[in-house]
Amino acid sequence: MSIKTTSVxxxxxxxxxxxxxxxxxxxxPYAQADFDACMTRNVSETVRRQIEAGVDIVSDGETSKISYATYVKDRYTGFSGDSPRNAPADLKKFPSFLKRLADDGGTPQYARPMCTGDVRSKGQExxxxxxxxxxxxxxxxxxERxxxxxxxxxxxxxxxxxxxxxxxxxYLAALADAMKEEYQTIVAAGLDLQLDCPDLALSRHMLFNDLSDAEFLKIANSHVEALNHALQDVPQDKVRIHICWGNYEGPHVCDIGMEKVFDTLMSTKSRYVLFETSNPRHAHEWTVFRDRKGDIPDDKVLVPGVVDTTTNFVEHPEVVAQRIERFADIVGPERVIAGSDCGFGTFAGYGAVDPEIAYAKMNAMSQGAKLASARV
Known part of the structure; x- marks a missing residue:
């Protein structure tokens, strides 16, 4: 049994x-032809480096996007102006650290327009x-994949x-309708579709920190309803869902626990569920999956993050193997894929991990997967 690896x-x-x-x-001003050539060249390089690091399921590295969420402003109508910035609640608890991040350029700067009109696709070009x-x-x-x-x-x-x-x-209903074509186009091209859903965890301490956990979960479940509606014509076995608590180094003392969002995550129309387990605030939560093994649908594949994406420590392959084996013991090795906690370039031009170390971490992940495969 060979346990696969993936970037996130x-x-x-x-x-x-x-x-x-x-x-x-x-x-x-810039030349569109030069922009396009640059993206083509660098997508090729990022795929090459993933393969070289031993990654089985690769992505384009989100090369052309300024961020995983706000890229939509460039591809859909209805966005203008600027949205308010909401610092995560955990950083507000430690204002000296928040100030240090700001002073050191540790917070990315990019446009976050408001939705001010009907959201419609500008086309799929x-x-x-x-x-x-x-x-x-x-x-x-x-x-191959x-x-x-x-x-x-x-x-x-x-x-x-x-x-x-x-x-x-x-608003959610309009977004779901607008995004349907994008989701379907990706799958029709023969690729798997990954939906990034930090709203199911991160938004608890970023936008909804005035609510109770129960009130937040109602909102999170409404987000899943909108997402599942948008995915109604997409085969479930082609869908990956990624949940996280924010891809930043910080105290994370306000994060909602996996035990509370577990049911919400499992209710998504997806075959693959990706989540953080190397984050020191959530590394213990593999036990949630162990204790609720019977509540994991038989068609779900677990993709735990077995390397961290916020520090420059390169995990020892043995540590990676142990993390993988915990989940292989729960659902079987055929239903586990090794991943990273999150991406390494969440925002263009910003990332805590040195690029060379990022690929070293991916290589450690692949080595750890080989160790685990030999033992399970």
């Missing part, structure tokens, strides 16, 4: 990519370029807040 989406972007992305962001780049890179470097990330309705509503629709529910 974003990978470090080289400076030439960042420069083009921010030229577009800041409406600085940019998405089709991304798909073409990824598939060409996979063919060039011999990758790939996936592409897309924003969930819930995470869009978190970062691009509503100032147009009459209610949160109406």
């Amino acid at each position: 989406g974003s990978m470090p972007r080289p400076q030439e990519v960042v420069d083009f992305i921010f030229a577009r962001e800041n409406e600085t 940019e998405l089709n370029k991304d798909i073409s780049n990824l598939k060409a890179a996979m063919a060039e470097h011999g990758a 790939g996936f592409m990330n897309a924003a969930s309705p819930g995470v869009i509503s978190l970062f691009l807040q509503n100032d147009h629709y009459k209610s949160r529910e109406a």
Whole structure:
């Protein structure tokens, strides 16, 4: 039995990519042909490096996107102005650390417009370029399986807040309808679809910290309803869902526990569920899956994060193997894929982990998966 490995989406972007992305962001003149050539070239390189590191299921590294959520402002109508910034509640508890992050440039700067009009697709041209780049890179470097990330309705509503629709529910419904085509296009191209859903955990201490856990879970479940609606014509076995508590180094003392969001996560229309287990605040929560083994649907594949994405420690392969084996003991090795806690380049031009160390971590993940495979 060979346990597979996967990236979780974003990978470090080289400076030439960042420069083009921010030229577009800041409406600085640039040649579209040069932009496209840069993205093609660098998607090929990020796929090559994933393969070289031993990753089985690769992505395009989200190379062309400024972030996993706010890229939608460039591909859909209805967004303008700016949204309020909400520092996570845990950072507010430690204002000296929050100030240090700000002073050190540790918080990414990018536009977060409000929703001020009807959300509609501008067409799939940019998405089709991304798909073409990824598939060409996979063919060039011999990758057999790939996936592409897309924003969930819930995470869009978190970062691009509503100032147009009459209610949160109406906004979510509009986003779900607008995003359907993007999801279907990715799967129709022969790729797996990964929906990034930090709104199911992160938003508890970022936007809804004035609510009780029970009240928050009602909102999170409404996000899942909107997402499942958008996925109604997408085969479940092609869908990956990623949940996290925020891909940043911080105290995380306000994070909602996995035991509380477990049912919400399991109710998503997905075959693969990706979640953090290397984050020191959540490393113990593998026991939630052990204790609720009977509540894990038989068609779910667990993709625990077995390497951290916020520090420059390179995990020992034995540590990785032990993390994998915990979940293999729960659901069987055939229903476990090793991943990272989150992406390594959540925002263009920003990342706590050195690019070379990011790939070293992926290699450690692959080595650990081999150790675990030999033992289970």
